[in-house]
Amino acid sequence: MSLKGKVWKYGNDVDTDVIIPARYLNTSDPKALASHCMEDIDGTFASNVKSGDIIVAEDNFGCGSSREHAPMAIKAAGVSCIIANTFARIFYRNSINIGLPILECEAAVKGITNGDEVEVDIETGVIKNLTKDETYQAKGFPEFMKDIINAGGLVNYARENWGKK
């Protein structure tokens, strides 16, 4: 699966309250959530993000609340992939579980600037910066997580593997 888009770059500790503020959590409709995505950190994001675009951030992306609404909002906004140095663990888990591709890659975070055109191969973890003509290698996933990703998320995986007792 190859993903391509323009990069929206952010810094450290982007928390789930800025990804989707709690005042909008009275709904779980992905489209409604997407219309407020990143609102408190970047008011231009929700109205300008294009399908396929990629978020790149530094450390601890998605820290804070367990709200799955955060990766749901990002996914529904059209973002194809998130690249960061590190992710907060609940956000990491939620993204894998709902099938939103995420990659940890310090070289990419260092090399990519806001607005760069980037292509990502999820299978190999190869990240190509088309604007700067650079290539970076992301960390791979453990086999077990690959199985969840390949199943299309945790619900499908559980149905196949943990079915009725």
Place this chain on the structure above:
Amino acid sequence: MSMTMVEKIIASHGGKDQVKPGDLVSVDLDLVLGNDVTTPVAVKEFAKLGMDEVYDKERIAIVPDHFAPNKDIDSAEQSKIIREFAYAKGIKNYFEIGEMGIEHCLLPEKGLALPGDIIIGADSHTCTYGAFGALATGIGSTDMAVGMATGKAWMRVPETLKFEYTGKLQPWVGGKDLILYTIGQIGVDGALYKAMEFTGEVIENFSMANRMTMSNMAIEAGGKCGLIAPDETTFEYLKDRAQRDYTVYTSDEDANYEKTYKFDVSTIEPQVAFPHLPENTRGISEVGDIKIDQVIIGSCTNGRLEDLRLAAKVLKGKKKAPHVRLIIFPGTQQIYLDAMAEGIIRTLIEAGAAVSTPTCGPCLGGHMGVLAKGERAVATTNRNFVGRMGHPESEVYLSNPAVAAASAIMGKIAGPEEVM
């Protein structure tokens, strides 16, 4: 081979003799928890699993506490989804308004969070139950759905960081100050993906309330969980409460910790975390002159009887500053009743406080105390992120209940010694 508490708990729930950090293990769950924000998504995912029944009607807890009592029509619809699901599936531990409390105050009170348990909750502060020596951790709605259906979850065995607290506590310093201080030292990702284990004589002498406050904020350091070894204090708290038998796991003497932090508490004063991260901590003497508009005392971090007692001690016979809104949230109905019986509620109301039914409302800017642009609050809650309590240009300062109460009186951030 020796193991830490967390490793032993995961091994026992994964049918293994031995696990080590980094292993991925499928574990059996003791309890699955959700609230009115996260459960509606889980209900939708549950339907996709194609199973008619939940794995165990007694092992699921659903608490409408975030936007409940319903703050608007959309929240009412969300609560309706989970209420109908709970009744249709026969879920025993569904807590309707009137019985409802803030989930992480309520579940321990009901004896549902026990030593040695693995508990997953679609709420990041599920780590609170680490205070009982449980592996309790926040997960999202999809994990909750699969947990409700199968009684299982996948887990990566975390490395364990040991935190040892020794020395004599200064006046007005409690669990909130120690955990804020710790986060200030290691940062908001200082325990990322890892287990925190709180140890030492100070923790051993702490009440369950102080222990729960510390475990509650493990997530604010990025931790997967924050555990405290069960002891007599734990067993005493659980004596007439525990709903099930439980197994106690403690770390082996020679267990493998990734790192050990040692803190001498005798130099730690009451802490305040400045906007917009819990790691921006300062001692109360270094705060300076910060005028405030609102004070919130309560939440899953500091909404227990002991916390209200501390606030009342500071506010007794005094008045809040006229321009300050002082809003107090007992964690559960039982805490509310106990606080009434002790005269705490009267003291607080006479000091000018508004006392609310239990809800998470103001902590996450939901309802019952949302901040306007440019406003500042001192709160005994757990997060001070941008926009956390309302307008993106409002500010939240985190503190313990005594500092919050003193600040309400002074109209600016202040320590209890300034008003006593």
